Amino acid sequence: MSSKRAICLLSGGLDSATCLAIARKQGFECYCLSFDYGQRHAIELRAARRVAESLGAKEHRTAKIDLRIFGGSALTADISVPKNRNARDMEDEIPVTYVPARNTIFLSFALAYAEVTGASHIFIGVNAIDYSGYPDCRPEFIRAFETLANLATKAGVEGKMQLTVETPLIAMTKADIVRAASGLGVDFRLTHSCYDPDKAGRACGVCDSCLLRRKGFEEAGLRDPALAP
Amino acid sequence: MSSKRAICLLSGGLDSATCLAIARKQGFECYCLSFDYGQRHAIELRAARRVAESLGAKEHRTAKIDLRIFGGSALTADISVPKNRNARDMEDEIPVTYVPARNTIFLSFALAYAEVTGASHIFIGVNAIDYSGYPDCRPEFIRAFETLANLATKAGVEGKMQLTVETPLIAMTKADIVRAASGLGVDFRLTHSCYDPDKAGRACGVCDSCLLRRKGFEEAGLRDPALAP
Numbered sequence: 001m002s003s004k005r006a007i008c009l010l011s012g013g014l015d016s017a018t019c020l021a022i023a024r025k026q027g028f029e030c031y032c033l034s035f036d037y038g039q040r041h042a043i044e045l046r047a048a049r050r051v052a053e054s055l056g057a058k059e060h061r062t063a064k065i066d067l068r069i070f071g072g073s074a075l076t077a078d079i080s081v082p083k084n085r086n087a088r089d090m091e092d093e094i095p096v097t098y099v100p101a102r103n104t105i106f107l108s109f110a111l112a113y114a115e116v117t118g119a120s121h122i123f124i125g126v127n128a129i130d131y132s133g134y135p136d137c138r139p140e141f142i143r144a145f146e147t148l149a150n151l152a153t154k155a156g157v158e159g160k161m162q163l164t165v166e167t168p169l170i171a172m173t174k175a176d177i178v179r180a181a182s183g184l185g186v187d188f189r190l191t192h193s194c195y196d197p198d199k200a201g202r203a204c205g206v207c208d209s210c211l212l213r214r215k216g217f218e219e220a221g222l223r224d225p226a227l228a229p
Numbered sequence: 230m231s232s233k234r235a236i237c238l239l240s241g242g243l244d245s246a247t248c249l250a251i252a253r254k255q256g257f258e259c260y261c262l263s264f265d266y267g268q269r270h271a272i273e274l275r276a277a278r279r280v281a282e283s284l285g286a287k288e289h290r291t292a293k294i295d296l297r298i299f300g301g302s303a304l305t306a307d308i309s310v311p312k313n314r315n316a317r318d319m320e321d322e323i324p325v326t327y328v329p330a331r332n333t334i335f336l337s338f339a340l341a342y343a344e345v346t347g348a349s350h351i352f353i354g355v356n357a358i359d360y361s362g363y364p365d366c367r368p369e370f371i372r373a374f375e376t377l378a379n380l381a382t383k384a385g386v387e388g389k390m391q392l393t394v395e396t397p398l399i400a401m402t403k404a405d406i407v408r409a410a411s412g413l414g415v416d417f418r419l420t421h422s423c424y425d426p427d428k429a430g431r432a433c434g435v436c437d438s439c440l441l442r443r444k445g446f447e448e449a450g451l452r453d454p455a456l457a458p
Contacts, residue, residue: 035315061298062298063293063294063295064293064295065292065293065294065295066292066293066294067329067341069292070289070341070342070344070345083290100339100340100341100342100344100345100383101337101338101340101341101344101380101381101382102341103338103339103381104340104341104378105334105338105341107337108330108333108334108336108337109330109334110326111329111330111333112296112299112329112330112333113299113329114333115299115329115330116299116329135380135381135382135383135385135386136380136381136382138380139380140380141377141380141456144373144376144377144380144381145377147373147376147377148333148370148373148374148376148377151364151365151367151368151369151370151373152330152332152333152364152365152373153329153330153364153365154329154364156364157364168453223409
């Protein structure tokens with residue numbers, strides 16, 4: 001019997017690592033996909049590779065795409081990453097770190113990868129709780145993509161494969177994610193969450209992503225081993 | 230009053246050139262988008278640039294993406310382009326020139342471009358008649374993408390912009406397209422349709438794309454000025 005295959009989108013951060021660990025726990029053979037999209041920190045891609053290896057992924061590919069030609073985001077252009085924002089600001093505004101249509105593009109590539117590997121599932125670590133500011137992290141967006149995916153491909157049209165998009169983290173708080181990751185044996189030291197690390201790859205501790213991660217560990221009552229002691 | 234803006238996907242072929250000409254005729258300020266996706270013929274991209282200029286596009290950008298990492302298609306890998314196939318074979322089978330999830334990926338990038346330019350429309354020259362073999366050229370796929378697009382973006386979520394995907398060629402035969410292009414003043418010599426041109430950029434005349442183009446001109450009763458006299 002052939003094993004169940006899944007495409008796992010993997011950024012190298014805590015969320016996508018946890019998502020991969022969940023897919024592995026569910027018995028999927030995992031084909032991981034990362035993106036080199038002109039982000040300022042290639043350290044993310046190294047983290048993704050180490051996370052994929054440590055969690056027994058079958059394969060890990062990195063797709064080069066250039067989102068910089070569209071500008072418009074602190075993660076790809078020369079705009080300052082916001083620091084020390086409070087939770088309310090994070091919730092109310094779509095952050096400048098938003099990349100136009102990013103998850104749509106990422107899922108489209110995952111769909112191509114699913115088609116050539118025969119994967120029936122795509123795992124994506126989106127979260128609608130802590131990052132409500134991103135429109136393409138909401139359940140209705142994910143369901144719409146699933147509908148699209150099943151109309152888009154040769155396998156879907158020929159009735160050979162129905163594709164499911166799995167979002168196991170979508171309703172979890174950051175503390176829930178930290179607890180789940182801990183239970184699944186995710187090696188936190190391998191993950192990288194910071195939007196603005198220093199040259200040695202150390203987290204800044206004050207960008208939105210670092211603040212959320214810290215809050216998650218605090219609420220879960222765990223220490224983040226990726227931070228300096 | 231600000232002008233209506235549209236993203237126009239532009240391959241440099243006859244269909245996308247006609248689609249751009251239609252968008253211009255409808256009064257859109259056109260932002261053209263081409264893809265450098267490891268295709269074997271960079272000549273397509275030169276054709277796209279010339280077509281964009283000749284039809285008065287406002288802007289033309291080329292996004293580099295690497296679909297080769299997924300393999301699986303004669304247009305991006307080392308598989309022979311089929312030659313001299315009859316119309317029935319073309320209709321019955323999904324051709325090996327099919328690129329996994331290609332239009333999903335292309336439309337995703339168009340969505341990002343629409344978001345940063347404030348475009349309300351995306352024009353794509355898909356056609357459900359002559360190329361019924363491609364699942365991502367069908368009207369139901371296009372409508373599903375439109376639904377997705379309006380859930381995916383900051384502008385959509387904030388209610389500032391509803392995005393429409395325009396497919397003016399979807400129900401046209403190749404002869405209809407040739408007639409429309411002729412009426413709109415498309416310079417056929419600038420367009421490039423062949424899947425397998427020679428080094429000088431001349432069309433092979435026998436791949437599916439060349440055969441369809443020839444049939445279109447014949448049925449329209451016009452001579453194709455891109456062919457050698």
